[in-house]
Amino acid sequence: IAGITQAPTSQILAAGRRMTLRCTQDMRHNAMYWYRQDLGLGLRLIHYSNTAGTTGKGEVPDGYSVSRANTDDFPLTLASAVPSQTSVYFCASSRQQNTEAFFGQGTRLTVV
């Protein structure tokens, strides 16, 4: 059982480029989340989806978009990357919204 798979593991991206971080879960969880982790700031919610077909904005949504076409996939897109989006990005899922969440291994993104 893979749980949550994120791709790529790491990426160096030129500022201004478009990038999609992929996230897939095989647990049939209803809710999915994207967090970013920055030194000294902990984990901050970017976007979430409580069920397939719905999405919502978290604490730090600017510069990011998401889609939830099906239960398993929840991609995060940076339309035009900026250096402040350099971070480690974690995708997570939970059976129901706001309960115990399971995390992927993370994507380390560097925008230069």
Next chain:
Amino acid sequence: DQQVKQNSPSLSVQEGRISILNCDYTNSMFDYFLWYKKYPAEGPTFLISISSIKDKNEDGRFTVFLNKSAKHLSLHIVPSQPGDSAVYFCAASESGGGADGLTFGKGTHLIIQP
């Protein structure tokens, strides 16, 4: 305004002793609390949780205590082992479906000294 606060960025404890990690919250709508453990270059892993209807939950060496009136929770690890060295995040949510997602603290780096 930080809704979940972990005021100790780091904590050093001798192996075999008790580790106590603290967490405070400000949002009175939070009713479900969790602790996560994170090793470098890995995603956070769920450790233990507690609902606001309880004041204590125990799982092996890990116990979480909740003091609702003080809006405070703590994680006790006893005895502490070298593998417990990691960053610990406290998280909270409104399980009834209010604000979405888990709200995390900034983390406490626990170092277990041999």
